[in-house]
Amino acid sequence: MIRNGHGEAGGAERPGPGGRRAVRVWCDGCYDMVHYGHSNQLRQARAMGDHLIVGVHTDEEIAKHKGPPVFTQEERYKMVQAIKWVDEVVPAAPYVTTLETLDKYSCDFCVHGNDITLTVDGRDTYEEVKQAGRYRECKRTQGVSTTDLVGRMLLVTKAHHSSQEMSSEYREYADSFGKCPGGRNPWTGVSQFLQTSQKIIQFASGKEPQPGETVIYVAGAFDLFHIGHVDFLEKVHGLAERPYVIAGLHFDQEVNHYKGKNYPIMNLHERTLSVLACRYVSEVVIGAPYSVTAELLDHFKVDLVCHGKTEIVPDKDGSDPYEEPKRRGIFCQIDSGNDLTTDLIVQRIIKNRLEYEARNQKKEAKELAFLEAMSQQEARPERESDCDL
Numbered sequence: 001m002i003r004n005g006h007g008e009a010g011g012a013e014r015p016g017p018g019g020r021r022a023v024r025v026w027c028d029g030c031y032d033m034v035h036y037g038h039s040n041q042l043r044q045a046r047a048m049g050d051h052l053i054v055g056v057h058t059d060e061e062i063a064k065h066k067g068p069p070v071f072t073q074e075e076r077y078k079m080v081q082a083i084k085w086v087d088e089v090v091p092a093a094p095y096v097t098t099l100e101t102l103d104k105y106s107c108d109f110c111v112h113g114n115d116i117t118l119t120v121d122g123r124d125t126y127e128e129v130k131q132a133g134r135y136r137e138c139k140r141t142q143g144v145s146t147t148d149l150v151g152r153m154l155l156v157t158k159a160h161h162s163s164q165e166m167s168s169e170y171r172e173y174a175d176s177f178g179k180c181p182g183g184r185n186p187w188t189g190v191s192q193f194l195q196t197s198q199k200i201i202q203f204a205s206g207k208e209p210q211p212g213e214t215v216i217y218v219a220g221a222f223d224l225f226h227i228g229h230v231d232f233l234e235k236v237h238g239l240a241e242r243p244y245v246i247a248g249l250h251f252d253q254e255v256n257h258y259k260g261k262n263y264p265i266m267n268l269h270e271r272t273l274s275v276l277a278c279r280y281v282s283e284v285v286i287g288a289p290y291s292v293t294a295e296l297l298d299h300f301k302v303d304l305v306c307h308g309k310t311e312i313v314p315d316k317d318g319s320d321p322y323e324e325p326k327r328r329g330i331f332c333q334i335d336s337g338n339d340l341t342t343d344l345i346v347q348r349i350i351k352n353r354l355e356y357e358a359r360n361q362k363k364e365a366k367e368l369a370f371l372e373a374m375s376q377q378e379a380r381p382e383r384e385s386d387c388d389l
Contacts, residue, residue, distance in 0.1 A: 022049070022051050024050070024051045025045050027054045028057070031076050032062065037145065039203070042083055045138060053087065053107060054090065055089075058092045061094075070146075075227045077089055079230060099128055102129065149224065152265050204276055209282070214304065216302070216306060218305070225275060228341060229278075246282065247275050249268060249284060249287065259342075265346075272284055297325065303330065305325035
């Protein structure tokens with residue numbers, strides 16, 4: 001078990017308000033390609049209690065029930081561990097949630113989104129805890145799914161972050177990738193993410209830098225926020241005894257200028273929530289300038305500016321974007337020890353394209369069959385009562 005401590009890089013469980021026993025909450029899942037939808041589920045679950053424990057399934061279990069995961073189990077454990085609302089991570093959690101698991105970790109109930117998760121043979125993985133009354137639901141985050149993100153990468157299209165009309169290719173994907181013969185699933189598929197100020201408030205810490213804290217600034221795309229980013233931010237966070245890490249996120253057009261291809265995969269609003277959910281980040285600058293200017297450094301009273309080992313692309317005028325922090329002697333290059341990039345993740349997807357498409361179709365078919373069975377079961381008592389009349 002990996003212990004975190006809510007909102008911190010480490011810590012012990014605290015009693016509930018008023019000295020009462022802490023309410024312990026259980027969540028579990030694959031958490032493959034962790035995105036702000038997963039983070040929002042865990043945020044809502046944490047708000048239902050005092051201590052959140054998250055079980056993460058192994059690669060073997062996911063492959064058996066759903067298909068090949070994009071990330072390894074070790075990568076997925078660490079990604080979930082980095083989400084600031086998570087207190088503990090349980091590696092190799094069973095795919096089917098049982099009362100035995102809840103009791104083993106002294107959890108009062110488990111929380112899942114208002115969609116369904118099925119085993120390889122089409123059974124609801126939460127059936128036992130639902131029947132025992134130890135199940136709670138939270139709202140699924142609209143506009144994002146692993147299916148959608150995989151599709152964006154497979155298509156190599158800019159439609160997902162362009163203000164222009166959706167391309168015919170992406171429209172065709174949106175209509176077909178999340179659909180299997182026989183109907184459309186209400187949970188799997190592509191939908192549009194709509195940013196609101198409320199979403200940002202829910203994810204933001206709202207805390208200003210305090211006296212004695214070291215203000216550290218980092219900047220980048222942070223696209224498809226992944227374990228490479230987490231390892232980098234963890235190293236940056238560890239540079240000071242009391243760090244206050246500010247992440248500057250570049251505009252979509254800026255990212256596309258220096259990354260090319262179809263980047264960014266996630267738009268600026270999506271990337272903002274992904275980074276805000278990380279326990280190593282205190283604040284996000286939405287649409288930060290590409291060059292780290294004197295004005296930015298003075299405004300945020302920055303003590304240190306960090307960059308990873310990735311190539312520093314010159315600004316449009318050919319200048320070094322880190323010229324000013326270097327001149328002030330506050331620039332530091334960090335080796336996170338992880339060479340994973342968004343490019344490499346896309347390569348993993350492309351390499352296994354047919355498997356991922358088959359996985360989605362299979363998942364869709366199981367869920368639709370389950371919905372049909374539920375619908376028939378609900379209709380049966382009505383027919384029986386009609387016969388009684």
